[in-house]
Amino acid sequence: MRNFDFSPLYRHAIGFDRLFNLADSNLTKSTNGYPPYNIEQKDEHNYRITMAVAGFSEDEVTLTQNQNTLIVSAKLKSNEDSKNYLYQGIAERNFERKFQLADYVNVASANMKNGLLHIELVREVPEESQPKKISISNE
Numbered sequence: 009m010r011n012f013d014f015s016p017l018y019r020h021a022i023g024f025d026r027l028f029n030l031a032d033s034n035l036t037k038s039t040n041g042y043p044p045y046n047i048e049q050k051d052e053h054n055y056r057i058t059m060a061v062a063g064f065s066e067d068e069v070t071l072t073q074n075q076n077t078l079i080v081s082a083k084l085k086s087n088e089d090s091k092n093y094l095y096q097g098i099a100e101r102n103f104e105r106k107f108q109l110a111d112y113v114n115v116a117s118a119n120m121k122n123g124l125l126h127i128e129l130v131r132e133v134p135e136e137s138q139p140k141k142i143s144i145s146n147e
Contacts (some may be wrong), residue, residue: 020147043093055129057107062123063100069125073115078107079127112137 012037057078061069064082067096072079080106109129 040099042099043105045105053131053133054130055113057127057129059105059125059127060123061125063098063118066120069120071115071118071127073109076109076111076113078109078115078129079126080107080127089117 010038024132036043043060045057048056050056057080059080063080064084067080068084072081081102083098110122110131112133113129113131116127116130118127
């Protein structure tokens with residue numbers, strides 16, 4: 009059983025607080041951890057999720073954003089050839105992984121290179137939701 013302490017990441021992760029809470033609660037459940045992924049904060053408003061999706065092509069992977077949920081799923085195309093493996097160490101199975109995104113975080117782009125799926129996220133806070141400086145008068 010692996011125990012991860014996400015508390016040091018909270019002070020560095022703007023926009024992913026709920027994601028770390030979700031990941032923390034999911035790790036206590038029995039998850040298989042497939043496919044492995046990284047979450048990177050590039051700057052204050054830009055993030056990247058990198059997933060290891062070796063063996064899948066671009067047309068087999070689907071990304072869907074529904075409000076604050078990002079769903080990454082993959083379904084292998086059926087292969088009519090039955091293979092006789094002596095040892096199978098490479099996981100070839102369908103998956104679905106859900107990420108809970110913070111408010112105003114949207115998928116900007118996604119690309120796949122060398123078996124890694126890179127999902128670029130950007131936090132775009134609307135002008136009316138940003139903090140405003142209020143001047144104080146002495147009258």
